[in-house]
Amino acid sequence: MAIVLGPNQYGKAEVRVVAVDRSESSHELVDLNVSTALRGDFAAAHTAGDNAHVLTTDAQKNTVFAFARDGVGSPEAFGLRLARHLAGSYDWITGARVAVESYGWERIAVGGQPHEHAFRRPGGEVRTAVVTADGDDVHVLAGLTDLVVLKTTGSEFWGFPRDRYTTLAETRDRVLATAVTARWRYTSADLDWSGVYDGVRTTLLETFAATHSLALQQTLYAMGEAVLERFGDVAEVRMSMPNRHHFLQDLSAYGLDNTPGPDGAVVYHADDRPYGLIEGSVLRDDVPPAEVAWLGTPGFC
Numbered sequence: 001m002a003i004v005l006g007p008n009q010y011g012k013a014e015v016r017v018v019a020v021d022r023s024e025s026s027h028e029l030v031d032l033n034v035s036t037a038l039r040g041d042f043a044a045a046h047t048a049g050d051n052a053h054v055l056t057t058d059a060q061k062n063t064v065f066a067f068a069r070d071g072v073g074s075p076e077a078f079g080l081r082l083a084r085h086l087a088g089s090y091d092w093i094t095g096a097r098v099a100v101e102s103y104g105w106e107r108i109a110v111g112g113q114p115h116e117h118a119f120r121r122p123g124g125e126v127r128t129a130v131v132t133a134d135g136d137d138v139h140v141l142a143g144l145t146d147l148v149v150l151k152t153t154g155s156e157f158w159g160f161p162r163d164r165y166t167t168l169a170e171t172r173d174r175v176l177a178t179a180v181t182a183r184w185r186y187t188s189a190d191l192d193w194s195g196v197y198d199g200v201r202t203t204l205l206e207t208f209a210a211t212h213s214l215a216l217q218q219t220l221y222a223m224g225e226a227v228l229e230r231f232g233d234v235a236e237v238r239m240s241m242p243n244r245h246h247f248l249q250d251l252s253a254y255g256l257d258n259t260p261g262p263d264g265a266v267v268y269h270a271d272d273r274p275y276g277l278i279e280g281s282v283l284r285d286d287v288p289p290a291e292v293a294w295l296g297t298p299g300f301c
């Protein structure tokens with residue numbers, strides 16, 4: 001009896017690459033989750049720890065980002081380019097599997113017009129309502145979870161203090177993305193619930209899109225403020241907004257720049273964790289608080 005190596009493959013799983021074509025004033029966005037796997041003669045790596053045949057998973061990841069710089073096109077076309085390149089890179093690599101998941105985004109409408117650089121990712125969003133009867137009083141909270149939105153420009157972040165642990169570079173132009181969870185409290189128990197809900201949701205979306213952001217905190221406040229300005233029956237809005245970081249990918253090590261220009265796409269790495277978590281409420285100062293309405297509804301400060 002001999003013990004032998006059976007089928008094997010290896011690669012980089014779930015490379016979260018976001019490519020933004022900024023060549024026109026109306027930006028195009030491609031958001032992918034790419035996984036690569038190589039097949040071939042990798043026996044020595046397994047049986048002897050000899051890595052002479054191992055095209056690193058790190059290099060496979062870098063290849064995904066570098067190829068995205070040229071523009072992505074369809075997931076199939078991108079997969080073909082990558083798979084052919086990876087499979088052909090060394091004699092001992094006989095095959096490559098490239099799996100691509102493509103997340104759809106649609107433009108946010110502002111005043112009925114599709115916005116040039118603000119998008120919403122459909123699916124997953126949930127409408128919520130919490131009603132509390134407290135003696136003779138009733139309180140109604142409406143809300144939503146996971147309203148996922150992204151701007152490809154119109155977001156800056158700078159002017160923060162720099163202690164010895166601060167390494168973040170200031171930026172005048174970044175991707176801003178979040179999944180909005182919001183709840184708002186009505187001062188009436190007799191409303192066109194769905195009509196007001198639709199209006200508040202539209203206001204949140206439009207304000208996210210139209211606000212030139214200097215911080216996600218500022219965007220959060222602007223969104224709450226706009227709701228209170230437009231809807232007199234809303235007393236307060238509480239929001240929780242994770243900062244879904246999109247880091248500009250550094251392609252310089254392989255001779256590519258990654259700056260916005262007329263050709264190619266700007267390539268970002270979408271990080272899932274850790275994430276900034278920005279939470280806050282916006283309220284009218286002349287409406288009495290109603291903490292009983294929020295009892296048992298955690299998740300907000």
Ligand SMILES: O=c1[nH]c(=O)c2[nH]c(=O)[nH]c2[nH]1
Pocket residue numbers: 157168214215216217243276
């Ligand atoms: O909008 C932001 N607010 C922050 O508080 C923060 N902190 C950080 O690292 N990036 C950002 N972005």
